[in-house]
Amino acid sequence: MKKTVAFLLAIVLLLVPQAVFAHSKLVKANPAPDTTITEEVKEMRLEFNTKIEQGSTVAVKDETNKEIPVQVQVAGNELVATTSDVLPNGAIQVHWTIIGADGHTVEGEYQFTVNRPAVATPSEEQQLIEKTVPAPQVDPNETKQIEEKATILPWILGALLLALIIFLIILLKGKKRNK
Numbered sequence: 321m322k323k324t325v326a327f328l329l330a331i332v333l334l335l336v337p338q339a340v341f342a343h344s345k346l347v348k349a350n351p352a353p354d355t356t357i358t359e360e361v362k363e364m365r366l367e368f369n370t371k372i373e374q375g376s377t378v379a380v381k382d383e384t385n386k387e388i389p390v391q392v393q394v395a396g397n398e399l400v401a402t403t404s405d406v407l408p409n410g411a412i413q414v415h416w417t418i419i420g421a422d423g424h425t426v427e428g429e430y431q432f433t434v435n436r437p438a439v440a441t442p443s444e445e446q447q448l449i450e451k452t453v454p455a456p457q458v459d460p461n462e463t464k465q466i467e468e469k470a471t472i473l474p475w476i477l478g479a480l481l482l483a484l485i486i487f488l489i490i491l492l493k494g495k496k497r498n499k
């Protein structure tokens with residue numbers, strides 16, 4: 321009996337602090353979990369139910385499971401992760417590991433999706449303009465080729481004429497021999 325009471329007491333003592341000082345947990349995030357964002361995202365804000373300690377961090381991964389570098393700031397009950405580049409399209413995984421108000425390390429993860437419509441970057445726009453504007457200059461190689469053809473043509477005609485004359489001479493000689 322004594323053993324049972326001691327055992328139950330031990331369990332109660334173990335459970336009570338957990339219940340009284342609940343683990344810190346994520347209460348809100350922006351972008352919100354399981355949503356699709358169509359705008360540029362460079363910042364993720366995670367709000368917890370309690371103050372979180374320095375050393376709390378977050379790891380962000382893209383769709384291919386590649387880690388996206390982030391700068392992490394801890395302020396009060398908020399964890400802010402900032403990326404240097406705009407988040408790529410696709411599923412973004414956010415894995416947070418925080419040191420809660422009770423000193424416990426708690427972790428969790430969620431994901432959201434980035435689906436920004438493809439927008440031509442300024443350089444791409446410039447390329448498009450360059451492509452649509454017809455070239456004002458005539459290809460210098462092309463004109464050169466035309467000129468070459470023009471000068472070669474009389475020679476070809478001359479050679480053909482010469483060949484025809486030779487052919488006719490041979491033909492006439494042959495006919496004479498046959499007679």
Ligand SMILES: [Cu+2]
Pocket residue numbers: 341342343344420422423424
């Ligand atoms: Cu805890």
